[in-house]
Amino acid sequence: MKFLPFIATSCTGLLLLIGSGDLPITADPLSPPHTHVSPRYIEQGYAETNVPNMVTAVLADYRSFDTLGEVTAIFAATMAVLLILRTKEN
């Protein structure tokens, strides 16, 4: 049954390709991310988080749920590698 995964992957890829057509043009100053969230992070980031590094303030405070997902992905990947490469001794 290699046919079903192929269909599922093709459908997902097609959906992503269709969806990417609606993304704003790269570095467009009038796109929604650059008119709503970016000014807020730049102007009030230090006052709200008291952290001088703006990148960390976004990654670890405003979007820390996303970072939690990243860490969980690393954890899951490590466990998958260890399970695939497991040997008799351990």
Next chain:
Amino acid sequence: MITTQNSAVARTISRLLIPFIQLFGLYVIMHGHSSPGGGFQGGVILASSFILMAVGIDLAEVKRRFPPLVLATFTSIGVLLYATIGMLSLVLGGNFLDYGVIPIPDARSVGMLGIEIGVGITVTASIVSIFCKLITFE
């Protein structure tokens, strides 16, 4: 399978470099919220010192210090520390991962430091465990 080579130059240089690499890795983790850096980068630097220890000094030494079970436990502890800080702010009446409600001075940056430490523990333990697994896999 890697065979152990007994080179005095590699051993001495590794012994000299490893403490500084570890110190720099810890610095990058601890200063992630005030200078460029963070848990991911510092964790990789810290793990590279253990990889240098395995390559330059002795693989058996690294495997004795970090058994697979200990590494797997630490990989989980990092994620658990991150999620615990998130749940702590939820219990204290804020949103999930909203560190401002934790009753300590400068709570937002301390909360960020806590999650960076969690990320660093997970990244270090996972890279060392994958390295130790791959280098002895036959």
